[in-house]
Amino acid sequence: MAHPADIPAGTLRRTTLAAAVGNTVETYDYAVYGFLATVLAKVFFPASSPTTALLSSFAVFGSAFLARPAGSLVFGPLADRLGRRPALVASLLLMATVSTLIGVLPSTATIGIAAPVLLVLLRFAQGLAAGGEFTTAIIYVAEFAPPHRRGALSSRVQVGSLAGLLIGAVVVLFLNAELTREQMLAWGWRVPFLLALPLGAIGLYLRSRFGETPEFLAARSETSAQDANVNDLRARVLLLVGVSVLHVIGFYMTYTYVQSYLIQLGLSPFTATSVIAFALLIGLF
Template sequence: MSVGMPGPPAPALAADQQQAPAKIRRAVYAGGVGNFVEQFDYGLYGYMAPMLASSFFPGGNSAATVMSTYAVLAVACVFRPLGGTLVGRWGDRVGRKKALLWTIVMMGVSTALIGALPTYQQVGFLAPLLLVLIRTFQGMISGGEYVGAVAFIMEWAKPHQRTYYTSYASNSCFLGILGGAGVAALVSTAFEQPVLESWGWRIPFLAVLPLSLLGLWLRSRIEETPEFMRETEGGTNIVKAPVREALREQWRPILVFCGASIMLAILSYTWVTYYPEYLTSNVGLTRSQALLSNLISVAVLMPLLPLAGKLSDRIGRKPMLIIGALACIFLVPLAFAIGEQGSFTAAVGSQLVYIVPEFFLTGIVTTCSAELFATRTRFSASAIAYNSSFSIFMGVTPFIAALLVDGFGTIYAVWAYLAAAAVLALVVVTVFMKETYRSELGANKFA
């Protein structure tokens, strides 16, 4: 495959970006805050799964009730492609900013509603039904939030520094997960177990509402992206049916992204959502130890992601993805073996090994979710691609991981699941993917 040579950016766009670094920073903050809210909720839901299980499902087999909680997460993610497609269509027609203003408000409200739901002991089976409905709505909204935020940041980014800037979108996700882990650990430490299971778990969910209002304020202060304004100047190039056009003209990059991104979804959400529960239930660490070990590894990865972004902007997307896939195959089982030693130090060490493939994959997959697609249908195409692969596997992975460990009795069954996705990614990236790191942002890379 040939590597596209850099195309000259529109003079007005280049000048605007060179003269207004403060605007780019505001765009990063505005785009990232929604990712933070989304992943704060997602991480919190995963970390608090045992408490949620006892509140919303009938008692009995503890493993079954926790898996039921993960199943709710999986069901919600199944609806992300539908929601992402609807939000993406809106974002391509009326602009990134307007779509993202609505998504952050609706995410905050739906997360806060979880904290106000009645329990199974109070209303019976109505409790899990309400939980499923709210998570489903939230999943639909989240399906457009992340890809829209990434497109927003990338369309503000300086040419040939796209992954560096979008690495902060990835960091906002990890910061949200870090916040979810920290709050979960704080609440778990501050309250006795009966209080935590009774009402203490509600506090972090309710706290998301003011966070979303802060995000609304940040997004209201930034203009529409220069790239979108240039592409739709005068309203003459706005696509009437962006979803249909994306499916007709960009189906190849959609399939390429799907094949390349599944491994990262499995890698990341085994780590941040399931692994702390595994360390607690199967290895013997206390819940606070498991959460703290996870928090440390996330904190170590975050400052490394901008460095990974700079490396990718220099050597390309494909080499990073290939190295990351190989690391999934060969380093993850080593990480699991270290964690099986059963100490807090071993838990930290295992996750420090685990973040090596995260370093090579996280920001690059984020960049590809926008960079593979043309500007006029970027929101719609990236929503279809991201939610048809990453989001679905993000949602089902904690449930599948718990099912695999329960069925096979070993964490290495999860590694086999990840390795299969990594082999698929290696084939897709090496054979079908075109290099995009020096291509013009607005063009269809597979035309």
Template sequence: MNKINVENAIPLTVNSASDQHTGSKALKRVVVAAMAGSFIEWFEFSVYGYMAAVMGKIFFTNAAPAVQLIASFATFAVAFIARPVGGMVFGIIGDKIGRKTALNITLLLMAAATFCIGLLPSESSIGVTAPVLLILLRLIQGFSSGGEVAGASIFVAEHSQDKHRTFMTSWVEVGCISGFIFGALTTAVLHFSFTEDALLQWAWRLPFMLAAPMALIGLYIRHKLEESPLFVKENQAAKSVSRPRLATQKKSLLISSGLIIGANIPLFIILTYMPSWLVSTLNLTAEKSLLMTVVPMFFLMMTIPLFGKLADRLSRKKIMSYGYLGMMIFSFPCFIALRSGEIALQFLALLSLNMLLSMLLSCILAKIPSLFQVSFRFTGMAISYNVAVALFAGTAPMFNAWLIKVTGNPFITAWYLIAGAAVGLVAVMAAEDKTGQPMSGDRRR
């Protein structure tokens, strides 16, 4: 497979929707800055998920091992409660003050909360106060992440040319997946490098401590960016023309939520829950489960822009429909293969699930912004994205761990994937396809 170089892949862009020109160098900065911010946010947010078993032992010391894992995933899920609130707040900031301002605030908040998690005492040191503080910091992380994905994707989408918008926004997902991969690799290195006692005593703090220097790097990359030309033009026009109301976009909000449920349930199950599923269900070591999932994640990261480029030619609707259908058809066979005990079949199953996920992630960050008009694009995407993720996707690891414990059925996870994909398929069929066209409310040159 040929490696895609983002520096060479980004074309000279004229934003046909806004009469504004984004030169190739400026667009490269926008894409790289969005990728960097997404990488940092999702490394910091996801590393807790990869450390779930360890965090359960540190902050829920007196519980049984299965309950520790459920409690740890519950603390992972609780961050998603704050995401809709963060989405609403940062949506207003992004639509009223600017996309760039919202993005910088989210990065700072996430870094501060993550760094503070690394400073927390264990439950054995200060009792119940430790998990309470952990939950509070996870809520701040969730509040922050409520604005990052929407802001980054909209920022890139509004700078991009209509005919390349899917490909351009797909790089934001590459940044997100890179963060997941770095989190998984960091966790694997910790397990390989330290004894369990050292890991539980102090080494678990190291990935959280990376938050501070990473945030400084992210802010440095972002500080020279110019505001979205569509946002600037909309603000100027709003002085003389009344803005449409978000309440008129109920259909777009519902469709956006469905698309997000269909794409993010597999995202959080395959990338966050799968390592723990392999440990708890197949009795693999933590190190082996992480290594088994990391290689398919690299495959996922490499194929996202390929599918993004293909979607700009064929249509986002086709690529996403194939992805949802594939997830519905192949989830159960993939989980049968995972339980086969054959390494080759297990690896093929993980590759297949990641390829189907790639088809969804390559398009979704261009698909959703196109549903909303510029004056409430940030708010509409942030609210629908975060409510859907909070209710259905972010809670998926916790519910799957609980359901498997209650029912003893390891195939619950496959059924969960199938249900999410069915919702996504209905949504993508109901959505107007704007591949190669201006986004809703944007005018051609």
């Protein structure tokens, strides 16, 4: 059993890259909805006023965040009992499958109220996958990394998240440049979701080559349990929840909602998405 300090630099680089790239794929799937919110509002809420339709579209977007805690309750125990790798593979497989299903989902004009209902259910499933993805990926990298490099290497997972958002923004930017508004409403909005299938296959290939982390293997082989102060654990959990909530609100307000807000102010979808893509590019560095 290798100790993190004894892992070859090449192996550490590959596993860290695989964790980050897998998170890139999953964040892309999760974020595309935000960049297409104004289009999806017309596809799934055509009878509402523009403002109501957009609010309804973002309410569906928010349903995935409500599912994130449930995702942590599903994938957290899975990662602790079966290993980090199975949890990461399962979360990516769920995300890619659900995103593909959104891409083939009939519109409200075709199947009526069932369309937004199914959209909410699929977005909820995306939230379950996201709830098990980001933190598990960071844990995976941290448990592989030597103690003195954990911060630096774990931050690459966040770089992977920004890269996923950037790829989603570029795909939507390209579609806005090449397609008319009518084409985007008719079928163009489906393209980014359908791209989840090949991107997910890439991520699954990379994650199937993962090894399990040294710390997880060591913990599984231990026979004695360590006593923990329950009250102290609860306080730490609440603190982490508070920090995470603030982080996620700021993150998605900046990188998804602002795009729709700029469109509402009168900027074209191409210009608004370009602004976000530039911000994401800066964020990578």
